Amino acid sequence: MMNIHLVQDEKFINGSIETFNYYYAAQNVYFVDIDENNRKLVKESDDVYFIPFQHKTKIKKIISSVYKTDGVINLFIHYMSRKAANLAIDLKDNQLVDYLYWIFYGADLYSYLALEQNYKLYDYNVSGREYFLKDILKRIIGYNNYLLKIARILNYFCFWNYYDYLLFCEFIPTKAKFKLFYYTDIEKIALVDLVNKPTHLNVLVNHSASYTGNHLTILFKLFKIDSKKEIANIVLPLSYGAIKHKNLIIDKANSLFADRTCILDSFLPPQDYFNKINMCQVAIMGHRRQEAAGNISYFLLNGVKVFLREDNNLLKYYKNMGCHIYSFEKDLNTLTDLFPLTMKQKNANRNILQNALSKENRDKMMRTLITDEVN
Structure with missing residues (x-):
């Protein structure tokens, strides 16, 4: 073979x-x-x-x-x-x-x-x-x-x-x-202390400046529900994606949130990048398609409350696994909806992902990948 x-x-x-x-x-x-x-x-x-x-x-x-x-x-x-x-x-x-x-x-x-x-x-x-x-x-x-x-x-x-x-x-x-x-190796994903999160509210929006992120939709909704300016930081990873779109996002975020905007527009060493996003209790992904699944799995493993678009089939996928994950359209209506996950919910999400991506399951997946043809 x-x-x-x-x-x-x-x-x-x-x-x-x-x-x-x-x-x-x-x-x-x-x-x-x-x-x-x-x-x-x-x-x-x-x-x-x-x-x-x-x-x-x-x-x-x-x-x-x-x-x-x-x-x-x-x-x-x-x-x-x-x-x-x-x-x-x-x-x-x-x-x-x-x-x-x-x-x-x-x-x-x-x-x-x-x-x-x-x-x-x-x-x-x-x-x-x-x-x-x-x-x-x-x-x-x-x-x-x-x-x-x-x-x-x-x-x-x-x-x-x-x-x-x-x-x-x-x-x-x-x-x-x-x-x-799947490419994911669970043993290579860094896990953080689920208890050690900042008390002020930091919200991450998307993982890049890709057009499919629909950033403005998210930013406008956050601005609408945060009339009292209780969100401490809006974190925007924009290290790759179209320059024109990146500039549009930065301009709009700054006009809406001013100094509460945290722009990550240059490539950082992996640990520096994770240190930044690990400060976020909430992540909102604006894609209307399956995208950024590696990031989403990382968030779920590390106690982040995740919102996905209603027409993104990853929402159904993770919900069917039993994960605590939320709809941007249906579940995000007031600032209280951004309250972090409970410890019980954080541990449940971590256990679900760890079991699904376990070494045993990975071994089985790889060893049976071509068994229809070669025994």
Whole structure:
């Protein structure tokens, strides 16, 4: 058996390589969609090739000459970009791979749904997101048809949130089966003292300056319910995202909350960043889609009261797990709704997440990931 991985040069991949190499030792090869000279995050290794995915001939030659096997060859696509999908289709057409696994992220489906199915992600239009004519042209020329094509030959949709799989099946014809998969390693998540939180109210808004965060919706509502200025700090992590949107958020936050605004607009060392967000008793995420799940899990593990949008399926996901988590639309109406979780609620959330992400469950997930084909 051989596992071929198509990956991006991004922060999750080094951990993913360690995980796959641990559970399927000497059975993996990784192709990174970037030139060797431009790589930033993925580490060098004998089983890692830095080749842009448009160089299909070069990749096929390596697979057929170096990794040829009489056993099953599985292809794992970590984030379904257009180039990754087209390469996967080519490899399948040339019988170089047997089974296709989509390691789902989120944007690789939701961007398509927003463009092709008018799926609602944004509460308002902002400067910097004026690409609608370009999107219309893409629809006319079928630029995004790659997702429809790959769905027809896809074997597995791999993710931890079953609701995203149902969304995929609702909008795109496919026979792909659901497989549980997540990158999160619970042992690497730092846990804080659930008792040691500041007494003054600090509220975190979103995790980045992404357009899908719908920051203004949150800021306006907080301003409305906080007429007596009882919120001590509005914490806004804005270290990545569109500059125009970031500036809009900063201007609006400053005009509404003045010196109570805490802007995190530069990259901080991990511990400094966590020290900042650990001062917050409440986190409000404005996304109308599954996004920032790693941050949300961190908050729930560490005693933070979390509000999500009503049409974000993560709200249903965490509620079904038994977590104490709240609807931005239905549960946030007065300042008292921002009161922190009780110790009983904090401990319950931590226990639920720790059990779900336990080493035992992670071992089972990884060892059964490909057992349908290889026993």
